[in-house]
Amino acid sequence: MPITTQEKRTIKGTKKQVGFFVTCLVDFLRPSVGFNCLKILETQGFEIVVPLTQSCCGQPAYNSGDKNLAKTIALQIVDSFNQCDYIVVPSGSCAAMMRKHYTSLAKHSSTQYELFSAFAKKIYEFTDFLYHFCNYQHPPSCANETSVKHIIFHDSCSSLRELGIKDSPRKLLQKLPHVSLVENSDPESCCGFGGVFCVKFSDISAKMSQEKATHILNSKASCLTSTDLGCLINIAGTLRKKGENLEIRHIAEILANDKTSPSI
Amino acid sequence: MLLINKIPKHNFHSRAYTALKDTHLQQALNKTKHNFINKRKKAISHIPAFDSLRDEAVNIKNHTLDHLGLYLELYEENVIKSGGHVHWAQDSQEACNIIHNICRQYNAKNITKGKSIVSEEIELNNFLDDKGYNVTETDLGEYIIQLRKEKPSHIIAPAVHLTQEQIKQAFRFHHHNNSEAPVYNTASDLLSEARKVLRQKFLHADVGITGANFLIAQTGSSVIVTNEGNGDLTQILPKTHIVIASIEKIVPTIADVSLLLRILAPSATGQETSVYTTFSTGVKKPTDLEGPSNYHVVLLDNGRSHLLDHPDKEVLRCIRCGACMNHCPVYHAIGGHAYNSTYPGPIGAALSPHLFGLKNMYQLPFASSFCGRCEEVCPVRIPLPKIMRHARQKAYASNLLSFKENFLLSLWGYIVKYHFLYRITSYVSIKCLRLISRQKGYVQWLPFFGTYFSHKYLVAPTQDSFITQYKRQQKNI
Numbered sequence: 101m102p103i104t105t106q107e108k109r110t111i112k113g114t115k116k117q118v119g120f121f122v123t124c125l126v127d128f129l130r131p132s133v134g135f136n137c138l139k140i141l142e143t144q145g146f147e148i149v150v151p152l153t154q155s156c157c158g159q160p161a162y163n164s165g166d167k168n169l170a171k172t173i174a175l176q177i178v179d180s181f182n183q184c185d186y187i188v189v190p191s192g193s194c195a196a197m198m199r200k201h202y203t204s205l206a207k208h209s210s211t212q213y214e215l216f217s218a219f220a221k222k223i224y225e226f227t228d229f230l231y232h233f234c235n236y237q238h239p240p241s242c243a244n245e246t247s248v249k250h251i252i253f254h255d256s257c258s259s260l261r262e263l264g265i266k267d268s269p270r271k272l273l274q275k276l277p278h279v280s281l282v283e284n285s286d287p288e289s290c291c292g293f294g295g296v297f298c299v300k301f302s303d304i305s306a307k308m309s310q311e312k313a314t315h316i317l318n319s320k321a322s323c324l325t326s327t328d329l330g331c332l333i334n335i336a337g338t339l340r341k342k343g344e345n346l347e348i349r350h351i352a353e354i355l356a357n358d359k360t361s362p363s364i
Numbered sequence: 365m366l367l368i369n370k371i372p373k374h375n376f377h378s379r380a381y382t383a384l385k386d387t388h389l390q391q392a393l394n395k396t397k398h399n400f401i402n403k404r405k406k407a408i409s410h411i412p413a414f415d416s417l418r419d420e421a422v423n424i425k426n427h428t429l430d431h432l433g434l435y436l437e438l439y440e441e442n443v444i445k446s447g448g449h450v451h452w453a454q455d456s457q458e459a460c461n462i463i464h465n466i467c468r469q470y471n472a473k474n475i476t477k478g479k480s481i482v483s484e485e486i487e488l489n490n491f492l493d494d495k496g497y498n499v500t501e502t503d504l505g506e507y508i509i510q511l512r513k514e515k516p517s518h519i520i521a522p523a524v525h526l527t528q529e530q531i532k533q534a535f536r537f538h539h540h541n542n543s544e545a546p547v548y549n550t551a552s553d554l555l556s557e558a559r560k561v562l563r564q565k566f567l568h569a570d571v572g573i574t575g576a577n578f579l580i581a582q583t584g585s586s587v588i589v590t591n592e593g594n595g596d597l598t599q600i601l602p603k604t605h606i607v608i609a610s611i612e613k614i615v616p617t618i619a620d621v622s623l624l625l626r627i628l629a630p631s632a633t634g635q636e637t638s639v640y641t642t643f644s645t646g647v648k649k650p651t652d653l654e655g656p657s658n659y660h661v662v663l664l665d666n667g668r669s670h671l672l673d674h675p676d677k678e679v680l681r682c683i684r685c686g687a688c689m690n691h692c693p694v695y696h697a698i699g700g701h702a703y704n705s706t707y708p709g710p711i712g713a714a715l716s717p718h719l720f721g722l723k724n725m726y727q728l729p730f731a732s733s734f735c736g737r738c739e740e741v742c743p744v745r746i747p748l749p750k751i752m753r754h755a756r757q758k759a760y761a762s763n764l765l766s767f768k769e770n771f772l773l774s775l776w777g778y779i780v781k782y783h784f785l786y787r788i789t790s791y792v793s794i795k796c797l798r799l800i801s802r803q804k805g806y807v808q809w810l811p812f813f814g815t816y817f818s819h820k821y822l823v824a825p826t827q828d829s830f831i832t833q834y835k836r837q838q839k840n841i
Contacts, residue, residue, distance in 0.1 A: 127790065129825050152834075160773075161773065167757050301694075301730075305733070338820050341821045
C-alpha cells in the first residue's frame with residue numbers, strides 16, 4: 101500500500117498534529133531511535149503527540165492466528181491516537197499492520213471497519229513520511245564529519261512489499277554529505293526475522309539470517325541500517341554471535357547523526 | 365534413501381531440522397536457488413506487458429472458477445464429441461480405481477507416465493504397482509526419484525533436491541547392477557543412458573498417463589507443457605492415453621490458454637515458452653498420422669469444489685509454475701520434502717491444509733516469515749500470505765497450537781491489553797535483561813527461546829524504556 105498522489109496533495113503545507121507510535125521494539129530495546137525520530141519531526145513544524153497508553157500494534161497475535169486479541173489491541177491503539185491527523189511509525193512492519201491489515205480484523209462495511217479504514221489512512225512509515233511530506237535537511241553536525249561512511253541499507257520485507265517503500269530511505273540517506281550507499285547483492289531476500297517466526301522456527305530462520313549476514317559482510321559496508329528495528333536486531337544477533345562488530349543503526353539514528361547512542 | 369523419510373510424517377520441525385543438516389540437499393538447493401530467480405527476472409524483463417498479462421490471467425481464472433460447473437460440462441461434451449471419455453473422481457481412491465479399471469479394460473500391463481503432480485497427489489504409482497502393472501515415469505526428474513523410491517520435492521523440478529553424485533549412484537545401482545564399471549563424466553552421459561532405457565519403455569507401453577497443465581472447455585483438449593518431449597511420446601505412442609487432471613485446470617477457450625501460456629514458462633523456468641506445448645484432442649482421427657485409439661480423462665476433485673465458495677478460493681487460480689517456491693527463503697532453506705505434502709513451498713502451505721486436512725498440515729502455514737515474495741512473483745496474484753494467515757487463524761481456533769504457544773500468547777495478550785501492566789512488565793524485564801547481559805549489550809540465553817540461542821544472540825536493552833524516559837522529560841519541562 102504505497103502512498104498515493106492524493107495523499108501527498110492533502111498533507112502538504114498544513115500544520116497538523118502528528119502522533120508518534122513508538123513500537124514495542126523501539127520502546128523496549130532502543131529508545132534512542134524514538135527520540136531521534138521526534139528530534140527530526142520537530143524540526144518540520146508538526147505538533148507531535150506521544151500517547152502514553154500505546155503498547156504493541158497487535159501483530160504477534162494477528163500472525164499467531166488470534167484475530168480477536170489482535171482486534172482488541174487494534175481498537176485500543178485506534179483509541180489512543182484518535183485526536184491525531186497523522187501517525188508516524190519507525191517500522192515498516194508495524195506501519196503495514198496498521199495501514200494494511202487492521203481493516204481485515206472487522207467485517208467489511210461495519211462501523212469498526214470504517215474506523216480501521218479511516219485510521220489506516222493516517223499511518224505512515226517514518227522515512228516515507230519524511231521523504232514525501234517533509235523537507236528533511238541533514239543536521240548541521242554532518243558538516244564536521246571527516247570520513248565517508250559506507251552504509252548498506254537493508255529493505256525490510258514489510259516496507260518493501262507491503263508498503264512499496266524502496267526509494268524514500270535511500271533518497272534521505274543520500275542527503276547526508278558523509279554517507280555513501282552500498283548495495284546488497286541480494287537486497288530483496290528476507291533476513292529471517294518474521295517476529296515469532298525467528299523463535300518458533302529458529303533453525304530455518306538462522307539459515308536465512310546467516311545468508312543475509314554473509315551478503316552484508318561481503319558488501320564491505322561499515323554500517324548497516326534499515327527502517328525496521330526487528331530486522332536489525334535479528335541481523336545484529338547473528339553477526340554478534342559470529343564475533344562481527346559491524347556498526348548497526350536504525351535509520352533515524354543515521355538521519356539525526358546520533359553518535360552518542362551505542363550501535364545495536 | 366533420504367534421512368528425511370525416516371522421520372514421522374507430520375513432525376515438520378524435525379523434518380526441517382534434518383533437511384538443514386543434509387549436506388547433499390543443501391548443496392543442491394544452493395545451486396538451483398539463484399538460477400530460478402535470475403532466469404525468471406531476465407525472462408520477464410523481455411515482456412513489457414507482463415503485469416497486465418498477469419491481471420488478464422487473474423480475470424480469466426476468476427471467471428472460470430465462478431462458472432466452473434458450466435465449463436466442466438462444456439469440456440465433457442467436447443471430449444465426448446472428439447471420441448474420448450470423461451470420468452469424475454471425488455477423491456484419490458476413486459481416481460485410482462477408475463484408472464485401474466480403464467487399464468484392465470484394455471488388458472494393459474506396461475504403463476508410461478508423463479510428469480503429473482496430480483498423480484502424485486493421489487499416489488497413483490504405489491496403487492498401480494500394487495495392482496501389478498509395470499509403471500515407468502518418463503520425465504527425467506520423475507524417473508530418477510522413481511528409481512530412488514522418493515516423492516518429488518518440487519512441482520516442476522521433482523529431483524531438484526539431488527546432486528549429480530546421487531543421481532549417478534542411482535543409475536549405477538539400477539542400470540548396472542551396482543557395478544563400479546561404467547563412469548558417467550557429465551550430466552549428458554546420464555541423460556543419454558536414461559533416454560536409452562526409456563525409449564524401450566515408450567515402445568512397449570500399453571497405456572500412457574499424463575497430467576494436464578490446462579483443459580480447454582471450448583475444444584475438449586488437454587494441454588501439456590514440457591521440455592523433454594517425453595510427455596508427447598507418452599501420450600501418442602500407446603493405444604490408450606489417460607489424462608489425470610484436477611477440476612481447476614479448466615480454461616474456457618484456446619485464446620485464454622494462449623494468454624496463460626505467456627506467463628507460465630517465464631514464471632516457472634524463465635523460458636519465453638517451454639520446448640514442447642502439446643494440445644491433445646480426443647482419439648486418433650483417420651487423417652492423423654499418430655495418436656491413441658482410446659482417450660480418457662479423469663477429473664479429480666479431492667476437496668477442491670469445497671473451496672469454490674470459500675474465502676480462500678483464490679488458491680485455485682494456481683497454474684503450478686513453482687515461482688512461489690523458487691523465491692521462498694524457507695523453501696530455499698529446507699527444500700520440498702520437509703513439507704511432507706505433494707505441494708511444498710508457499711502454495712503448499714496455503715493449499716495443503718485444504719486438501720489434506722488442517723490437523724495434518726497446520727504447521728506449514730506457520731513456517732513463513734511472511735516476507736511476501738511469493739505473492740509478489742505469483743503470476744496469478746494469489747495472496748499466499750493472506751491464505752496462510754487464514755489457516756493460522758483456523759489452527760488457533762481449532763486449538764491446534766501447543767500448550768506452551770497458547771500460554772505465552774495469552775500471557776502476552778493479557779499484558780498488552782492493560783497498558784499499566786505493560787509498563788510494569790517492560791520496566792521489570794528491562795532491569796532483568798540489563799542485569800543478565802552484564803553490559804555486553806546482548807543476551808545469550810532466555811527461557812522459551814528453544815534453539816534460538818544456538819544461532820544468535822539477542823540484543824539487550826541498555827536504558828529505560830522510551831515511554832519511561834519520555835514521561836520523565838515531560839515532567840521536567
